[in-house]
Amino acid sequence: MTRQSLVDIIIVNFNGGEFISECIEAVRNQTFREFHVYVIDNNSTDGSVDLLAVEDERFTIVRNTENLGFAAACNQGAALGNAPWIAMLNPDTAPKTDWLEEAVRCGEKHKAEMVGCTMLSKRNPAKLDGVGDAYSPLGLAWRGGYDWPADQAPDHDGRIFGPCAAAALYRRDIYMDSGGFDEQFFCYVEDVDLAFRLRLYGAECVHASDAVVYHFGSGISGRRSEFTIFHGTRNRVWTWVKNAPPLMFVLTMPFVAMVNLVFLLRSAFHGKFRCTARALGEAIRGLGPILESRRDIQKKRTANSLTISKAMTWSPVKLLTRAPDIRRIAQPPNGA
Helix, strand or coil: CCCCCCEEEEEEECCCHHHHHHHHHHHHCCCCCCEEEEEEECCCCCCHHHHCCCCCCCEEEEECCCCCCHHHHHHHHHHHCCCCEEEEECCCEEECCCHHHHHHHHHHHHCCCEEEEEEEECCCCCEEEEECEEECCCCCEEECCCCCEHHHCCCCCEECCECCCCEEEEEHHHHHHHCCCCHHHCCCCHHHHHHHHHHHCCCCEEEEEEEEEEECCCCCCCCCCHHHHHHHHHHHHHHHHHHCCHHHHHHHHHHHHHHHHHHHHHHHCCCCHHHHHHHHHHHHHCHHHHHHHHHHHHHHCCCCHHHHHHHCCCCHHHHHHCCCCCEECCCCCCCC
């Protein structure tokens, strides 16, 4: 008899041949068993789709005839299930056996709508790949602790701005009500955008320190590729335009514009000026639909600028050093 799934795990595959088998095997070995996996293949051309056959009734394989992008494929997978939690897991990850158990425990214990995980680098497990996404009022996001020594990872659960969708949990009701990932983004920064949006709707995010995943990090698309830089740059601008509450939007606009100009100038020294300029141009040309999204989001929001600003990272030192920003969770009084 098939158990009721408590977590629907979405794995989006696109040419993940050298990673996908390890990821699937790690999921099959989870101590938490009440899950269903939807593997969405975005028309891979490397033969990796042939590695997805799994003799396990908890796995459903969906083969798309075109590359829909990460955001749309995640939404496609989420719509297929009905579990109270939705988990996103990249194909270049390998979660520890108790990853899902610890992530669900943390989310339920703290009654959070989003859960982030401790990610270690698959290239070098002595290094962190990230412990939650941090967000600056300058419109910049980063994976906290990226490339820091792994022994500097926080040893406690805490509140973070949002989870990195390479390994993240979302409560189904708020994910679906919000529309999920913005499919205009295609891929990259869609998780920061969703976290920002959910926070505007009153959601909280916690970091599950004991939910550990090994992550290669842009193992398929390439961290410094023009594809990554283009989508990351364009989507970074769109995220701020869509979500910044009105007061914050007005007060920080000159600084956000200045930061993007600095990024453009800096890209010239890395041979990426043309790609970065094209991304910023596309961000500006695409503002019409983005501003329409902004109007809808701001009408629905329940959180104001002050509430959102408290969840952001204001320290320039943390920004420049990619430091984690995990706030301890206040314990209720005895007997509460």
